[in-house]
Structure formats: structure tokens, C-alpha cells
Amino acid sequence: MTIGSHPQIPTPAHTQAESMLSRQFGRETVNYFSSSPLNRLSFLRTEHPFLSAAIRHPSTRFVLLKDLAPLTRSPSELYYARHSEVQKLVPDTIYDKSLEETMAEYDSRKTTAQLIFLGLDESRKQDGLVWKIYTGVPYFVLDVTPKGNEQQQSNANEVIGAMEEKGLTFFQSRVVMTFSADEAAIYAQSRALMDWNTRNSFCGTCGHPTLSANSGTKRVCPPTDAARIAEGKPAERPACNTRTTLSNLSFPRTDPTIIVAVLSADAKRILLGRSKRYPPNWYSTLAGFIEPAESVEDAVRREVWEEAGVTLSRVVIHSSQPWPYPANLMIGAVAQVSDPIHEAINLDHDPELEDAKWFDIEEIEEALRIGTSALGDKPSPEYKEGGLRLPPPTAIANQLIRAAVHMDLLAGDKNSKI
Numbered sequence: 001m002t003i004g005s006h007p008q009i010p011t012p013a014h015t016q017a018e019s020m021l022s023r024q025f026g027r028e029t030v031n032y033f034s035s036s037p038l039n040r041l042s043f044l045r046t047e048h049p050f051l052s053a054a055i056r057h058p059s060t061r062f063v064l065l066k067d068l069a070p071l072t073r074s075p076s077e078l079y080y081a082r083h084s085e086v087q088k089l090v091p092d093t094i095y096d097k098s099l100e101e102t103m104a105e106y107d108s109r110k111t112t113a114q115l116i117f118l119g120l121d122e123s124r125k126q127d128g129l130v131w132k133i134y135t136g137v138p139y140f141v142l143d144v145t146p147k148g149n150e151q152q153q154s155n156a157n158e159v160i161g162a163m164e165e166k167g168l169t170f171f172q173s174r175v176v177m178t179f180s181a182d183e184a185a186i187y188a189q190s191r192a193l194m195d196w197n198t199r200n201s202f203c204g205t206c207g208h209p210t211l212s213a214n215s216g217t218k219r220v221c222p223p224t225d226a227a228r229i230a231e232g233k234p235a236e237r238p239a240c241n242t243r244t245t246l247s248n249l250s251f252p253r254t255d256p257t258i259i260v261a262v263l264s265a266d267a268k269r270i271l272l273g274r275s276k277r278y279p280p281n282w283y284s285t286l287a288g289f290i291e292p293a294e295s296v297e298d299a300v301r302r303e304v305w306e307e308a309g310v311t312l313s314r315v316v317i318h319s320s321q322p323w324p325y326p327a328n329l330m331i332g333a334v335a336q337v338s339d340p341i342h343e344a345i346n347l348d349h350d351p352e353l354e355d356a357k358w359f360d361i362e363e364i365e366e367a368l369r370i371g372t373s374a375l376g377d378k379p380s381p382e383y384k385e386g387g388l389r390l391p392p393p394t395a396i397a398n399q400l401i402r403a404a405v406h407m408d409l410l411a412g413d414k415n416s417k418i
Contacts, residue, residue: 007032007076007177007179007184007394008180008181009032009181010030010032010034010035010181010182010185011030011181014028015027015030029318029319029399030319031319031320031332031396031399032177032321032394032395032396033185033188033322033324034185034188034320036119036182036185036186036188036189037121037185037186038118038119038120038121038139038185038186038189039119039120039121039122040118040119041120041134042217044117044131045117045214045215046214048095048097048099050131051095052092052094052095052096053129054117054129054131054138054140055083055090055094055138055140056083056092057129058082058127059124059127059128059129060129060137060138061080061081061082061138061139061140062081062083062085062086062090062139062140062141063078063080063118063140063141063142063187063190064081064141064159064163064170065142065170065191065194066143066144066145067170068195068198069170069172070170070171070176070187070190071144071168071170071171072168072169072170072171073168075171076178076179076180077180078186078187079163079168080139081142085159085163086142086144088155088158088159089112089115089142089144089152089156090113090115090140094112095215099214102211103222103224105226106211106224106225106226107225107226107227108208108209108225109149109226109227110149111147111148111149111152112148113142113143113144113152113155114142114143114197114198114216115140115141115142115143115212115216116141116190116194116197116216116217117138117139117215117216118139118186118189118190119139120134120137120138120139121136121139122134122135122136123136124136139186141189141190141193141194143197143198144159174325175325177374177392177394177395188322188323188324191324191325191326192252192254192322192324192326192327193216193217193252194216195324195326196253197212197216197219199326200219201219203221203240204242205221205240205241206221206237206238206240206242208221208225208237210222217251218252219250221237221240221242221250224236224237225237253327254322254327254329255327255328255329256289256290256328256329257287257288257323257328257329257330257331258287258288258290258296258300258330258331258332259287259330259332259333259396259400260285260286260315260332260335260400261285261332261334261335261397261400261401261403261404262285262304262312262334262335262336262404263334263335263337263404263407264336264337264343264358265336265338265339265342266340267336267407268360268361269358269359269361270358270361270364270401270404271308271310271356271357271359272284272286272357272359272390272401273285273308273355273356273357274353274355274356275352275353275354276354277375278375279375279389280389281371281386281387281389282373282375282389283355283359283388283389283390284390284391284395285397285401286303286308286353286356287303287330288302288306288307290331296333297315297317300312300333300335301315304335305349306349306350307347307352307353308346308347308356309344309345309346309347309348309349310337310343310344310345311342312335312342313335313337313342314336315333315334316333316335317331317332318332318333318334318399318400319396319399319400320396321395321396330396332396332400333400334400334404334407345357345358359388363387363388364388364390364401364405365405366387366388367388367389367390368398368401368405369382370383371383371387371389371390372389372391372392372393374392374394374395377392
């Protein structure tokens with residue numbers, strides 16, 4: 001499941017296929033957390049007969065999250081529960097009623113554990129669910145955090161207790177990057193969607209509780225709530241724009257960010273920065289959020305100037321990486337300074353970085369060989385104290401640095417690998 005000491009990097013079949021574009025620009029870079037083995041089948045999320053069949057199918061598996069921490073066999077392996085293990089929180093009848101019926105009967109006093117359909121693993125057709133032209137093992141993610149009404153909390157605690165009795169644990173880590181490539185992608189989808197549902201349990205327009213729809217990929221603001229009757233109020237809620245317009249508040253969001261490896265004018269050095277939380281000698285590429293009405297290329301130039309005072313010319317988009325902490329899409333780029341006069345570093349604009357430096361390609365190559373590690377880990381035994389340290393291959397920053405090191409920009413090669 002690993003290459004060297006690092007989790008496997010995704011290698012989907014399409015990256016090996018020959019095409020005009022692959023010959024012109026090189027093979028696609030696929031980053032950790034991406035290239036899920038699951039077919040999301042997003043158009044089936046509204047089909048409750050399909051979802052009911054998936055819940056009841058014996059092959060179905062559940063990723064379990066408690067306060068967003070995944071249930072694992074070990075820090076490198078997710079545990080996939082069967083329906084029988086979570087039936088206290090996921091009754092067979094959970095999708096028997098249509099969304100319209102559920103909304104009409106909505107009572108905010110009655111709560112259920114958040115359940116989200118992730119997709120089908122179509123590589124496992126034997127004994128999998130057959131639905132129309134699709135066959136595979138269904139995957140869901142379930143929130144087992146004890147919350148909601150007393151019954152839901154009691155059921156959640158029972159499920160958690162049973163899992164812990166088996167020696168399973170909820171892996172607590174600020175950033176989880178120890179799973180295999182496939183499991184990392186499944187976990188990333190699970191965590192991002194669960195986090196969004198948790199953050200949007202109340203309507204952003206009227207402030208009333210929302211209801212999960214489309215198997216966890218949409219939230220609606222019901223027009224009535226039976227709980228209001230018990231308070232001596234009419235069941236009808238006050239008017240809310242979320243119910244009458246296509247509102248982005250109702251759908252999962254992804255926040256785009258840029259991350260960039262910057263080359264000097266002579267392409268012999270790379271600009272890297274470090275924040276105060278990094279360990280000694282650990283540097284990385286520069287990054288930041290894309291602002292409204294800003295292109296990716298403009299965001300790259302702005303962030304590099306704000307953080308390091310360096311003025312860029314050409315910006316080339318390289319690859320992207322979903323980052324489920326909580327819901328970012330990191331858009332990776334390689335950029336270059338056009339003239340040495342623009343290479344002067346100035347940290348006085350935005351105090352985000354503790355330091356920024358230009359590193360020679362030779363020093364970068366040495367660090368890529370022996371000095372990579374996650375923030376909390378140690379580099380390889382070959383690493384010499386005081387040398388440059390860099391992010392691991394599972395981080396898009398590492399892939400961007402490698403791309404910049406191996407690009408022949410000065411030669412003007414039209415077959416450049418980007």
C-alpha cells in the first residue's frame with residue numbers, strides 16, 4: 001500500500017493513456033486525496049428507491065466519523081462497517097419516504113444521524129448491488145458523533161462502544177495523510193461533506209434548522225415544523241428566500257486556493273517560504289485563497305507579491321488537489337519572474353510568512369531526495385541536520401517543486417511537461 005515510506009500516490013489508468021495532449025504537455029499529475037475509486041453517481045442521490053436498495057444490500061460499507069475523526073484499524077487503514085453494525089443509527093426505512101413527504105412531516109425535535117452516499121465501487125462487481133446499468137459496492141459515510149436528541153445520542157454511544165470493543169479507534173490527527181491513495185480519496189470526500197453538513201445545520205437566511213437532502217449533498221429549509229405547534233405557534237415557518245430561489249447556501253461548497261512553485265528569471269532557483277508553525281529548516285511553496293472576481297493567475301501573482309514582495313510574469317496551471325480541511329481545492333501552478341530586478345524579497349507587505357528564500361536547484365534536489373516529511377514527522381535517516389526540509393510527496397507542494405525542478409523553461413521546449 002505504500003511506496004517507500006509514503007502512502008501511495010494515485011495512478012489512475014488515464015494518466016498512462018497516450019493522446020495528443022499528453023504528448024504535447026506531458027502526463028497528468030494526480031495528487032493525493034484525488035482520483036477516488038468510487039463512481040459518485042450524483043444523479044442517483046435523489047432516487048430513494050436506489051438509496052433504499054443500497055442501504056439494504058449486504059455488500060454495502062460505511063465509513064464512520066466521530067467529530068470528523070475516521071474509524072480505523074490502524075493509522076494507515078480505514079475500517080468499513082457493515083449495516084448490521086450501524087443499524088441503530090441507520091434503519092432500513094431511512095429512505096422509504098420521498099423528500100417531499102419527509103419535509104411535510106418535518107419535526108425538528110426528531111433527529112437522525114447524518115448519512116451521506118459516497119458512490120459505488122464498480123471494481124467490485126461480484127456480489128455487488130445491481131441497479132439498472134450500474135453494479136458495485138455502495139459506500140456511505142455516517143456521523144456517529146453523539147448529538148441530536150437523547151435517543152440518537154444513546155444509539156451513537158452504543159455504536160461507538162461496540163466498535164471500540166473490537167479494538168478499533170477514531171484516528172485523531174489535525175491532518176490525516178497516512179491512508180493508501182484510494183482510502184485517502186474516500187476519506188477526503190467523507191470528511192469534506194460531513195463537515196459541510198455540520199456547519200450548515202441551520203439556514204443561513206432565516207436561522208431555522210435545515211434538513212439533509214440528496215443523501216447528504218444538499219440541505220433544505222422546510223416550510224413547516226411540527227415542533228412549533230407544541231410551542232403554541234403555527235406550523236408554518238416565516239418566509240425564507242432559501243426555499244424560493246436557487247441558493248448556494250443549500251449546496252456543498254469548495255473554496256479555491258492557489259499554491260505555486262516560483263522560478264527565478266534564470267530558472268536556477270526556486271522561491272519557498274516558511275510560517276512560524278513549521279519545524280526548523282522546513283520550507284514550502286507559497287499559497288493563499290482566491291478572492292471574488294479574481295482569476296487563478298491573478299491570485300497567484302497577488303499572493304506571491306503580498307507574501308514575498310516578488311513580482312511574477314507567466315503563470316502556468318499544473319495540477320490540483322482536493323484538501324478536506326475543511327473544503328478547499330488547491331490549484332497548483334508553476335510561475336516565473338521575468339527579470340532579476342523583480343526577485344527582491346520583501347516580507348513587509350503581509351506578515352504571514354516568517355521567512356522566504358531563493359533556493360538553488362541543487363539544494364532543492366537534495367532535499368527532495370532525503371529531506372521530505374510531513375510537518376510532524378522526521379526526515380529520512382540520510383538527512384543532515386541544518387539542511388533544507390520539504391513537504392512529502394502526498395502534498396501538492398512537493399509535486400509542484402518537482403515539476404519546477406524538471407522544467408526546461410529556458411530552452412523554450414514546446415514539449416515541456418506542463
